[in-house]
Amino acid sequence: GENVEQHPSTLSVQEGDSAVIKCTYSDSASNYFPWYKQELGKGPQLIIDIRSNVGEKKDQRIAVTLNKTAKHFSLHITETQPEDSAVYFCAASRRFQKLVFGTGTRLLVSP
Amino acid sequence: GAVVSQHPSWVICKSGTSVKIECRSLDFQATTMFWYRQFPKQSLMLMATSNEGSKATYEQGVEKDKFLINHASLTLSTLTVTSAHPEDSSFYICSAREDRVESYEQYFGPGTRLTVT
Numbered sequence: 274g275e276n277v278e279q280h281p282s283t284l285s286v287q288e289g290d291s292a293v294i295k296c297t298y299s300d301s302a303s304n305y306f307p308w309y310k311q312e313l314g315k316g317p318q319l320i321i322d323i324r325s326n327v328g329e330k331k332d333q334r335i336a337v338t339l340n341k342t343a344k345h346f347s348l349h350i351t352e353t354q355p356e357d358s359a360v361y362f363c364a365a366s367r368r369f370q371k372l373v374f375g376t377g378t379r380l381l382v383s384p
Numbered sequence: 385g386a387v388v389s390q391h392p393s394w395v396i397c398k399s400g401t402s403v404k405i406e407c408r409s410l411d412f413q414a415t416t417m418f419w420y421r422q423f424p425k426q427s428l429m430l431m432a433t434s435n436e437g438s439k440a441t442y443e444q445g446v447e448k449d450k451f452l453i454n455h456a457s458l459t460l461s462t463l464t465v466t467s468a469h470p471e472d473s474s475f476y477i478c479s480a481r482e483d484r485v486e487s488y489e490q491y492f493g494p495g496t497r498l499t500v501t
Contacts, residue, residue: 305488316390316477316492317428324488362427369483371418372490374427 275300277365279375286353287383294378296363297345303365306339306346307372311360320361321348353382386412388480390493397468397500404464405496407478413458414480418490419451422475434461468500 276299286292298306304325309317323330323337323346330337334353339346346365350357360379364372387410397403407417416435420428432448434440434455442448450472452464461480465472479492 307488307490309492314495314497316388316479316495319489319491322489368488369416371430371433376427 275303275365275367275373277363277373277375279363279378281378282376283379283381285381285383288353288355290353292350292353292357292380292382294348294361294363294380295345296347296365296375297343298365298373299344300365300367301341301344302367304368305366306337307364308335308337308348309362309364311362311377313359317362350380353380355382355384358382386410386480386482386489386491388414388478388491388493390478390496392496393494394497395499397498399469399500400467402464402466403468403498404462405476405478405498407461407463407480407493409459409480409482409491412480412482414461415458415483416481417455417461418479418481419453419461419463420477420479422477422495428477431463465498468498470500473498473500 279296307322310320311317323339334351336349360377362377363375366372389408391406419431431446432440432442436455436458440453455461477495479490481490
């Protein structure tokens with residue numbers, strides 16, 4: 274089955290810096306890769322996703338890149354703000370299959 | 385994005401009693417719904433997957449007689465924790481997906497904090 278590894282487990286940056294979180298997956302047939310942001314005491318919020326037919330996707334300060342050959346994908350947050358502080362989860366799945374989540378990255382953005 | 389609601393947001397119950405958690409998709413038809421459990425500072429653990437009108441598929445190690453799931457309609461799924469024990473205390477989160485050809489997204493509810501005393 275699918276296995277997703279996520280690094281780093283914690284990431285501290287200064288406000289305005291960029292943050293990068295990386296994930297690797299094992300199932301070459303996986304074709305959907307979402308990223309979720311979870312604030313304390315809340316459910317995960319879908320912030321961006323990418324499908325296997327695309328190499329990069331951007332939404333304002335957030336971008337995701339996918340390297341199918343190496344089986345890894347990354348979340349890039351530019352111009353970080355304190356409100357970006359949260360736990361971020363990557364996930365991977367085949368179409369219509371269950372999501373397999375990474376272990377999460379705790380991002381702390383200091384003012 | 386689409387909206388998924390959960391009720392209640394938190395509940396306290398006595399050991400041995402049962403508690404029901406509702407999950408609703410508010411603006412789309414949830415062909416598939418999922419129930420997760422999350423312990424502090426850990427990732428999401430999938431408990432079961434359900435399709436409307438069908439029996440839920442439980443993950444290995446999850447007691448189906450203890451965690452009863454009913455996906456009654458395309459907008460409602462319920463999780464009933466039966467004969468609750470303190471070790472069932474956790475954060476329970478549902479999510480929903482509309483399995484259309486062009487749709488891949490899975491949306492999560494806000495979660496329900498269960499405390500069993």
